[in-house]
Amino acid sequence: MANEIRFFELNTGAKIPSVGLGTWQAQPGLVGAAVAAAVKIGYRHIDCAQVYGNEKEIGEVLKKLFKDGVVKREELFITSKLWCTDHAPEDVPAALDRTLRDLQLDYVDLYLIHWPIRMKKGLVGFKPENLLQPDIPSTWRAMEALYDSGKARALGVSNFSSKKLGDLLEVARVPPAVDQVECHPSWQQTKLREFCKSKGVHLSGYSPLGSPGTTWLKSEVLKHPTLNMVAQKLGKTPAQVALRWGLQMGHSVLPKSTHEERIKENFDVFDWSIPEDLLAKFSEIEQASATNQGNDICPRDSQSIQDRRRTLGW
DSSP: OOOOOOEEEOTTSOEEESBOEEOTTOOTTTHHHHHHHHHHHTOOEEEOOGGGTOHHHHHHHHHHHHHTTSOOGGGOEEEEEEOGGGOSTTTHHHHHHHHHHHHTOSOBSEEEESOSOEEOTTOOSOOGGGEEOOOHHHHHHHHHHHHHHTSBSSEEEESOOHHHHHHHHHHOSSOOSEEEEEOBTTBOOHHHHHHHHHHTOEEEEESBTBOTTOOSEEOOGGGOHHHHHHHHHHTOOHHHHHHHHHHHHTOEEEOOOSOHHHHHHHTOOSSOOOOHHHHGGGGGSOOOEEOSOOOSSSTTOOOOHHHHHHHHTO
């Protein structure tokens, strides 16, 4: 009998469902139907963010799901994120209040700092002229007040390197429970995963099937021969194998789809496992290469990944 791995325990004691529905790049008019389908299929973890521009639609769907008795609020794990223009301590509570109003909720289960950078209000794109000097400790103290109030049941970060996460852990009164980053077989985040494990921080992987709609990383995750070989041996799809790999590596996964059949397929990862001999093959996968373009961080931003790393202090 396979170890289902349906949850991971956070340092708060809360359990985060191991498979969540990602809502980034889910178009208005489609995201609501995707969330409704996912919850009815069995998903209990929905990953949101204010900058995605679709929290109002998700909120309407959640309200209907609760009203119709499909699911109870306490059965769902809802994540949202603080955008880069709201890092000033006085802006943090207002940002969460907007998210709660849009989602029609009293609290979120997890609230993340979306990126370790601060941007001027009203601007789009991580260009140097749009950036302000970040003060993560001050922003985090404002986040901790939200935790104290009960409006955020757990706190975390997203897109933080080991160095930035370590710096935060040194000053945090409430330690981050999660670091959400891109993670998949072609971008395995080995160093960060080990660091998170050593510090009791849960790693959560977005774009677990790769990010073919972006050019941040040059990789074709689902076409990789190793993934396809394992999928064929196990009678599963490459997507299912990529997701199950994540669970067996110890991190939650956040696949995004607006197609009901794929949403269902992505949830069929619990009653089987990848044998150890095949799991070992994943460590041999060459890691993705960076490209000289990329617009997945923010619309209309074409900095190279190298420039971005310098800008973000990586």
